[in-house]
Amino acid sequence: MSDPIPAILDRIDDDQPRALDRLMELLRIPSISTDPDHADDCDTAADWLVAELTHLGFRATKRDTPGHPMVVAHGGEGDRHVLFYGHYDVQPVDPLSEWNRKPFDPAIESTQRGKVIRARGASDDKGQLMTFLEACRAWKAETGKLPLRITVLFEGEEESGSPSLVPFLRANREELSAEIALICDTGLYDDKVPAIVTSLRGLLAEEVTITGPDRDLHSGMYGGPAMNPARVLTRILGGLHDDAGRVQVPGFYDGVGEPPAEVAEGWTALGFSTEAFLGEVGLSHAAGERGRSGLEMLWSRPTAEINGLLSGYTGRGFKTVLPSTAQAKVSFRLVGGQDPDRLRAAFRDWVIARMPPDCHVTFDGHGGAAASAMSTGDPVFSLVRRALSEEWGREAAFVGGAGSIPIAGYFQKELGMESVLTGFARDDDQIHSPNEKYDVESFRKGIRSWARILGALA
Numbered sequence: 001m002s003d004p005i006p007a008i009l010d011r012i013d014d015d016q017p018r019a020l021d022r023l024m025e026l027l028r029i030p031s032i033s034t035d036p037d038h039a040d041d042c043d044t045a046a047d048w049l050v051a052e053l054t055h056l057g058f059r060a061t062k063r064d065t066p067g068h069p070m071v072v073a074h075g076g077e078g079d080r081h082v083l084f085y086g087h088y089d090v091q092p093v094d095p096l097s098e099w100n101r102k103p104f105d106p107a108i109e110s111t112q113r114g115k116v117i118r119a120r121g122a123s124d125d126k127g128q129l130m131t132f133l134e135a136c137r138a139w140k141a142e143t144g145k146l147p148l149r150i151t152v153l154f155e156g157e158e159e160s161g162s163p164s165l166v167p168f169l170r171a172n173r174e175e176l177s178a179e180i181a182l183i184c185d186t187g188l189y190d191d192k193v194p195a196i197v198t199s200l201r202g203l204l205a206e207e208v209t210i211t212g213p214d215r216d217l218h219s220g221m222y223g224g225p226a227m228n229p230a231r232v233l234t235r236i237l238g239g240l241h242d243d244a245g246r247v248q249v250p251g252f253y254d255g256v257g258e259p260p261a262e263v264a265e266g267w268t269a270l271g272f273s274t275e276a277f278l279g280e281v282g283l284s285h286a287a288g289e290r291g292r293s294g295l296e297m298l299w300s301r302p303t304a305e306i307n308g309l310l311s312g313y314t315g316r317g318f319k320t321v322l323p324s325t326a327q328a329k330v331s332f333r334l335v336g337g338q339d340p341d342r343l344r345a346a347f348r349d350w351v352i353a354r355m356p357p358d359c360h361v362t363f364d365g366h367g368g369a370a371a372s373a374m375s376t377g378d379p380v381f382s383l384v385r386r387a388l389s390e391e392w393g394r395e396a397a398f399v400g401g402a403g404s405i406p407i408a409g410y411f412q413k414e415l416g417m418e419s420v421l422t423g424f425a426r427d428d429d430q431i432h433s434p435n436e437k438y439d440v441e442s443f444r445k446g447i448r449s450w451a452r453i454l455g456a457l458a
């Protein structure tokens with residue numbers, strides 16, 4: 001059989017108006033997962049996807065969970081079996097007054113940078129998951145079938161912490177296990193360069209409360225003899241980093257490695273400008289570890305950040321209080337093999353060891369998730385990379401994810417399955433914010449990218 005790809009790509013371009021209509025139909029369903037008032041809408045979105053997948057020849061079902069339903073579908077045949085993941089739920093829309101149109105009344109708008117589809121979920125993640133479905137549609141229409149065995153998993157709780165996901169993966173391990181997962185919920189490196197996320201930082205957070213005197217005191221009457229917990233807390237936090245930007249908690253860097261040479265070289269080739277990156281937020285000097293590049297600081301190095309501080313009088317004017325308590329919220333972005341449980345204990349010990357007499361400290365722990373790294377040596381990575389590079393005319397970048405996308409870790413842990421994370425969102429898509437949009441061109445090239453990827457994997 002001759003190469004069907006050119007005809008499939010032409011078909012995708014010809015079918016764009018219909019593909020946009022279909023996406024807008026899905027965008028009209030206000031499937032906000034965190035809001036119980038929208039539970040029926042989440043259900044409707046799942047039904048809509050089941051109908052679409054069925055129309056494309058998949059055996060598609062809506063599966064109940066204690067929360068919002070999952071959509072699972074199976075289609076195609078062949079030796080290679082891939083799982084595609086996306087989520088149909090969206091973030092809440094407030095503040096509504098900052099939207100320039102109704103969030104669930106999508107429309108194509110012309111902007112200085114080209115046409116965009118504006119609506120909640122246009123980019124995260126409905127537009128992205130539809131790029132995959134449209135690629136399947138084009139393959140089916142042109143060749144009569146899907147080019148390989150595909151299982152689809154659409155989640156409806158991604159924006160509300162995925163409470164049902166792990167139990168669902170465990171209960172359906174056999175059905176959902178494939179050779180590799182394709183996850184479409186990330187972005188381009190920039191407008192013209194596609195990206196595959198190959199590592200994701202983990203997260204650990206702690207609230208620290210230090211108590212000194214048993215009530216707030218007047219500094220004129222007690223200042224001098226009485227220990228001030230704000231003084232204790234700031235001294236401790238001030239010692240969290242040394243002058244070279246390295247975190248001082250003992251054992252903090254245990255398990256931190258360097259990225260594979262191929263990945264590191266790719267980062268250098270991206271020509272990332274830390275100055276330009278910081279310039280956009282009014283800064284000019286990198287504050288991370290000395291001797292590390294901006295991309296290393298973002299993608300392969302762990303961090304400690306103070307996210308909140310509370311103590312004493314913070315209202316208008318002045319009050320010479322000697323506060324009873326001082327509180328800080330501290331979080332760590334983790335990389336490589338850093339163990340969140342061990343680090344939590346190490347951080348607490350480090351703080352406790354710095355407590356003077358008359359003060360005591362309590363901790364309240366939040367989220368602890370290890371980093372995840374994808375095995376870029378897997379041949380599927382090279383196939384996906386080549387297909388993306390052909391579509392975009394630029395070598396697809398292997399990038400680190402600065403945020404946290406737990407799904408790839410769950411697939412690894414629960415199903416023993418590696419993930420390829422690629423997507424077509426842009427930095428200015430305003431996901432989770434008012435006026436979310438997806439570029440029409442991202443949508444078109446996203447569909448074409450998946451069509452090529454499916455062909456390459458077949």
Ligand SMILES: [Zn+2]
Nearest residue numbers: 124125158185
């Ligand atoms: Zn998302």
